[in-house]
Amino acid sequence: MAQSKDYRRTYPISWEQLHRDSKALSWRLLDLHYFKGIIAITRGGLVPAAVIARELDVRLVETICVSSYDWQDKHGEVEVLKRFDGDGEGWLLIDDLVDTGRTAAVVKEMAPKAHFATIYAKPAGRPLVDTFVTEVSQDTWILFPWDAESQFVQPIAGQQK
Numbered sequence: 423m424a425q426s427k428d429y430r431r432t433y434p435i436s437w438e439q440l441h442r443d444s445k446a447l448s449w450r451l452l453d454l455h456y457f458k459g460i461i462a463i464t465r466g467g468l469v470p471a472a473v474i475a476r477e478l479d480v481r482l483v484e485t486i487c488v489s490s491y492d493w494q495d496k497h498g499e500v501e502v503l504k505r506f507d508g509d510g511e512g513w514l515l516i517d518d519l520v521d522t523g524r525t526a527a528v529v530k531e532m533a534p535k536a537h538f539a540t541i542y543a544k545p546a547g548r549p550l551v552d553t554f555v556t557e558v559s560q561d562t563w564i565l566f567p568w569d570a571e572s573q574f575v576q577p578i579a580g581q582q583k
Contacts, residue, residue, distance in 0.1 A: 428561065429563040432562070432565050433558055434570060444474055447554070457512060458482060458512040459514070460478075461485065461513050461533060463488060464487045464503075466566065467518055470516050471516040486504060486506045488501065490524060500524055509534055509536075512535075514537050515529060516540070517538075519564055520550060520551050521547050523546055541555050
């Protein structure tokens, strides 16, 4: 897999792990307070938002649609494709990952009173998130199941040569 020079490690996530981690995030959110709705940050937040909506019995799901980077370039501008109206009071913002915090900052500005939760958090973006499940190093590329296929991979020791 080709990846940016900013990443030294790859952390593949299976569909099963994503489901388990989304459910773990639901447990952390359960006792916080009642959410009248969920705002999924597209695209990565869509699958976790569906699992969390089920677990928290939330039926109202909105989206904020943004485009910030692809697997080769994480330095582009954050483009807002669809906004959320309101200040976010009583809403739960869900994304799969907070990385550099650029997308998170734009979204939090749009819905400043929403509770922001991600499954995975990297150190640069972690201060912008209210709740998360797993922290990973900044130099790790998280390979989500919708971005991958099953194929042979060299053992870690073989990759260092």
